[in-house]
Amino acid sequence: MAGFLLITVLFYLNCGSFVVVISRPADGTTSRRATVALNTALTSTESLFSAGKPNTTEVPTAGFTTRYRKSISKPTTAPESLSEAAGKTTEREEEGPPELECPPLGLESLKVKDTQLRASSYKRRGLGPHRGRLNIQSGIEDGDIYDGAWCAQYRDKKQWLEVDARRLTRFTGVILQGRNSIWSWDIVHTYKVQFSNDTLVWKPCMNGTEEAIFEGNQDAETPVLALFNTSKVARYIRINPQSWYQNGTKGHICLRAEVLGCALPDPNSIYPWQTEPTESKDKLDFRHHNYKEMRKLMKSVQEECPDITRIYSIGKSYMGLKLYVMEISDNPGKHELGEPEFRYVAGMHGNEVLGRELLLNLMQYICQEYKRGDQRIVHLVKETRIHLLPSMNPDGYEMAFKKGSELAGWSLGRYSYEGIDMNHNFADLNSVMWTAIELETDRSKLINHYFPIPEQYTTEEAFVASETRAVISWMQNIPFVLGANLHGGELVVTYPYDMTRDWAPREHTPTADESFFRWLAVVYASTNQVMSNHDRRPCHNKDFLRYNNIINGADWHNVPGSMNDFSYLHTNCFEVTVELSCDKFPHASELPIEWENNRESLLTYMEQVHRGIKGVVRDKDTGAGIADAVIKVDDINHHIRSVADGDYWRLLNPGEYRVTATAEGYFPSSRTCQVMYDHYPTICDFRLTKMPKERLKELLMKGGKLPKDLQLRLRQLRMRKLRVTTKAINRRRAAAAKRAKRV
Numbered sequence: 001m002a003g004f005l006l007i008t009v010l011f012y013l014n015c016g017s018f019v020v021v022i023s024r025p026a027d028g029t030t031s032r033r034a035t036v037a038l039n040t041a042l043t044s045t046e047s048l049f050s051a052g053k054p055n056t057t058e059v060p061t062a063g064f065t066t067r068y069r070k071s072i073s074k075p076t077t078a079p080e081s082l083s084e085a086a087g088k089t090t091e092r093e094e095e096g097p098p099e100l101e102c103p104p105l106g107l108e109s110l111k112v113k114d115t116q117l118r119a120s121s122y123k124r125r126g127l128g129p130h131r132g133r134l135n136i137q138s139g140i141e142d143g144d145i146y147d148g149a150w151c152a153q154y155r156d157k158k159q160w161l162e163v164d165a166r167r168l169t170r171f172t173g174v175i176l177q178g179r180n181s182i183w184s185w186d187i188v189h190t191y192k193v194q195f196s197n198d199t200l201v202w203k204p205c206m207n208g209t210e211e212a213i214f215e216g217n218q219d220a221e222t223p224v225l226a227l228f229n230t231s232k233v234a235r236y237i238r239i240n241p242q243s244w245y246q247n248g249t250k251g252h253i254c255l256r257a258e259v260l261g262c263a264l265p266d267p268n269s270i271y272p273w274q275t276e277p278t279e280s281k282d283k284l285d286f287r288h289h290n291y292k293e294m295r296k297l298m299k300s301v302q303e304e305c306p307d308i309t310r311i312y313s314i315g316k317s318y319m320g321l322k323l324y325v326m327e328i329s330d331n332p333g334k335h336e337l338g339e340p341e342f343r344y345v346a347g348m349h350g351n352e353v354l355g356r357e358l359l360l361n362l363m364q365y366i367c368q369e370y371k372r373g374d375q376r377i378v379h380l381v382k383e384t385r386i387h388l389l390p391s392m393n394p395d396g397y398e399m400a401f402k403k404g405s406e407l408a409g410w411s412l413g414r415y416s417y418e419g420i421d422m423n424h425n426f427a428d429l430n431s432v433m434w435t436a437i438e439l440e441t442d443r444s445k446l447i448n449h450y451f452p453i454p455e456q457y458t459t460e461e462a463f464v465a466s467e468t469r470a471v472i473s474w475m476q477n478i479p480f481v482l483g484a485n486l487h488g489g490e491l492v493v494t495y496p497y498d499m500t501r502d503w504a505p506r507e508h509t510p511t512a513d514e515s516f517f518r519w520l521a522v523v524y525a526s527t528n529q530v531m532s533n534h535d536r537r538p539c540h541n542k543d544f545l546r547y548n549n550i551i552n553g554a555d556w557h558n559v560p561g562s563m564n565d566f567s568y569l570h571t572n573c574f575e576v577t578v579e580l581s582c583d584k585f586p587h588a589s590e591l592p593i594e595w596e597n598n599r600e601s602l603l604t605y606m607e608q609v610h611r612g613i614k615g616v617v618r619d620k621d622t623g624a625g626i627a628d629a630v631i632k633v634d635d636i637n638h639h640i641r642s643v644a645d646g647d648y649w650r651l652l653n654p655g656e657y658r659v660t661a662t663a664e665g666y667f668p669s670s671r672t673c674q675v676m677y678d679h680y681p682t683i684c685d686f687r688l689t690k691m692p693k694e695r696l697k698e699l700l701m702k703g704g705k706l707p708k709d710l711q712l713r714l715r716q717l718r719m720r721k722l723r724v725t726t727k728a729i730n731r732r733r734a735a736a737a738k739r740a741k742r743v
Contacts, residue, residue, distance in 0.1 A: 018305050020094055021290040024203040031368065040422070057104060069707065073229075074321050094294040100172070100173070100260060101172055101262070102170065102172040102261050103172075103262070104405075105163065105258070106590075107133040107257060108135050108258055108583045109590055110133075110536070111590070112375050112580050116166060117129040117161070117162070117163060118161060118164070119132070119152065119159070119160065120154075121152050121153035121154055122153055123151045123153050125145055126139075126144055126145045126146075126147035127149065127151035129150050129162070129455045130206040131147055131148065131149055131256075131323045132149060132150030132161050132256055132539075133257070134177055134223065134258065135180075135223075135410050138180045138541060139487075140182070140541075146538070146540065146735060147179075147181065147411070148180030148181050148256070149181075150257050151186065151282075152241075155244075155252075156610070156655050157240070160194075161238065162199070163236070163237050164236055165234075165261060167235065167263055167266045168234070168235055168264040169261040169263050169264060170232070170261055170264060171232045171234065171237050172228055172231045172261060173226055173227040173259075173260040174225075174260070175225050175226075175258040175259075176188060176224050176257055177223050177224075177256040177257070178245075178255065178256070179252075179253065179254035179632065180256070181422055184256035185221055185644075186253070187245045187254070188253060188254070188255045189215075189218075189244045190213050190215060190240055190732050191216055191240055192204060192213060193205045193238065193240065195234035195237055196236040197235050197236070198236075205232065214226040216255075221410060222313055223258075223407050225407060227260075230498050231376070233264065244479070254324055258406055260406075271380075274610075277591070278592065279592060279593075280593070280595050282361075282365055283367060284361045285297060285360070285597040286357075286591040286592045287591065288401065288588055288591075289356070290398060291394050291397070291398060293393070294390060295361065298390075299311070302326070302372075302537060305367040305431065306331060309367065310326075311324055311325070312324070313325070314471065315473070316470070318395055319395045321394040323467060325387050325389045326363045326388045327388075328363065328381060328385075328387075329381065330381055330382045333472055335478070335479065335643075335644075336385070336573065337645050340385070340482070340614070341480045342482050342609045343389075343480050343484075344362070344386075345389045345483065345486065346359050346392070346398075347391035347392045347414075347486075348422045348423055348485060349414045349488075350394070350397035350413035350415075350490060351396060351399075351408055351412055351413035351414050351585055352414075352486075352487050352585075353401075353586075354580045354585075354594055355390075355399065355487065356391050356397065357591055358486065358598055358602065359388045359389075360390055361599075363388055365449070365599070365660035370606050376603070381520055383610065384609060385471070387478070388635055392471060393415075393416055396416060399413040404586070406585075410489075410547075416467060418467045420468075423487075423561075423562055424560060426468060427561065428499070428560050428561050429453075429566060430565055430569070432451055433569060434449075448639060449638055449639045449640060450641060451569045453472075453570065472566075475570070476571070479568075481649045482520075482573065482608060482609040483567065484524070484575060485563055485564060485575060486577075487577055487578065487580065489539070489581075489583075489584045490539050490542075490544070492544040492549050492552055493521040493524045493550045493577070494576065495526045495551065495553060495564070495576045496552075496564045496575075496576075497510070497511055497554050497564075498553030498554055498558075499561075500558045501555055503558065505558055506555055506558060507554055507558075508552050508554065508557060510552060511638065515653055516612075516652060516653050517576065519653055520574065520608060521551075523551040523605055524578055524600075524604070525550050527601045529600075539582035540582070550618045562577065568638075572648075572649070574651055580594070580598065608680060609649075609651075610679060611651060611653075611675075611679075612651040612681050612682070613649075613657070613681055614647070614681045614683065614685055615647070615648060615685040615686060616645070616647045617629040617631075617661050617686045618685070618688070620690075623647070625647065626688060627645070627646060629646065629663040629666075629686070630662045631648050631650055631660075631661055632660045632662065634657065634659075635654070642661075649681070653675065656672060656673045658671075658672055658673075659671060659684055661663060661686035662688075665691055666688035666689060666690055667688065669686050671684060671686070692717075
């Protein structure tokens, strides 16, 4: 990326010291400056206490080393196809994250419970030790119960934050952040680390004969990683701040943290049910995939299941990376009459990476299970055309990927390369609709679907991301029925509208299909293993458990220009947003469990595309499908339209509905359709009769002989027209005679 400077600093401070600075200058060259002052204990693991003491813990462990991904050059633009991409040897420089020996304990992901966190003191409940988690986000106001860090009550060097790993753990490092707050600026500049097995006797991390002091933060949001050159085996670890931003006399000791460590085998846990599962029964590729690796994986799935998969691109990112889609269907590449189209979109925010990996896992899983003959998957593939877009913002992902799961922070990679938040980048059709409602006095002239895109939005000068334009074109070209937008950073499912009507910060703003959208949200949330766990704690600053883990998007916060609202108002597609996890960028070791948490939800949600009614609108005389026929459901003020071949799908909850089909030049047709609780839609076909004038025009254009019924109808129309014109002439003559008589 021309003009982009990346600097990564890793501190191996004290307990020996090792500082590495890796920089990538704007000219694209790579420089490395390393200063090493490392004692001979680097390759060995230090047990917590020396032999002979009551707290001694002797556990033989491997030495600690740090590895870095090598740089590989990469092309500035994506190749034309995956096959071509795989065959190209042109390389580019690809800075990867440091490969850490031990994963995070899980303060950020909530794997570490609140009861495992203690502190010397805290200012109030909202700044308690349970808030000292990496990347935790504060509430709107200082003083609420959801503040953005642990903050000590006292300002002295005796304060500490303690983490209980609950078992012997080989600690290898700490990551620190400052306080997340709109109103306050509190960071820790330096700190010490101590270890214990029983919380009674503590041993500090040493630097020779002195206690080691680690560098902390210079700003509130950038995570700073400190790795111990000699890993420590213990159960408890304490972070002990030594200096902090004073701000005169108003500065406070506040921090957010993550701890790196490898759990050691517990001889007391001999049964599987005594330990939390860390693996998945499915044999999938559980790791983070950068653009090149994602492309390879998609190609491998396509080669394994060529009869049901197809890879295509819908456009390019600003930096030229292609937006690849995996299509899964029994007839890939073709829309089949009556078969609904479904889509999952992930990676709109490049640093919210779990959705990307889940979709890559999903395409692998469907391929494997289809080949195995799993009837649920076979039925889904044969009855649905599935489209999976794993990365809508590949440029943003590459930025976050280079830092790694724990060091990307909260927002690095969220936006496009141009700095655009794509979740606010779609055309604002809500305002168009609400303005029309306010100004139009004749309600019959109002539209409630297929709102046109404003002209100013479509110009080249409009501030619209190339990725957004590509997705809009994709939505217009394929008749999607149902979709979901996968995000991260929370645990909740939101449904339209996402925008409040009067630009309020938050306000419940329902669509005409509120009940069905709530059903869709409940389907995903209730089958998700984490969301459905009523013992879980809130992620950041809102307790969505109170809402059963679903919420109207506008009732959470105002999001003008969202993809969900645009999809509902401009196309036939219903779409929700799924916030998949508290951690936007979970460590690779957590991906198997995240797949287990979401697998059933992903499948069950896709199956909802077959709920409601479907059918074909045809010409009664020719049997040809009628495109753009409007399907109206009584008492639901939102219509949908038939597609090119006349087929349509209307998502509805179980019940009895009066449905009307209308098309230009045809008489309307109505019928009652009963939606059952079955896992398949009710068939409601329509045959429309052309209006006589339209039928006459069609026959006259063909030069054919008129049938007797039309000949009779034509004579009647001519006689009616003759009578009308005769009456008009007679009235004019009578009026002229009266005027002449007066004269």
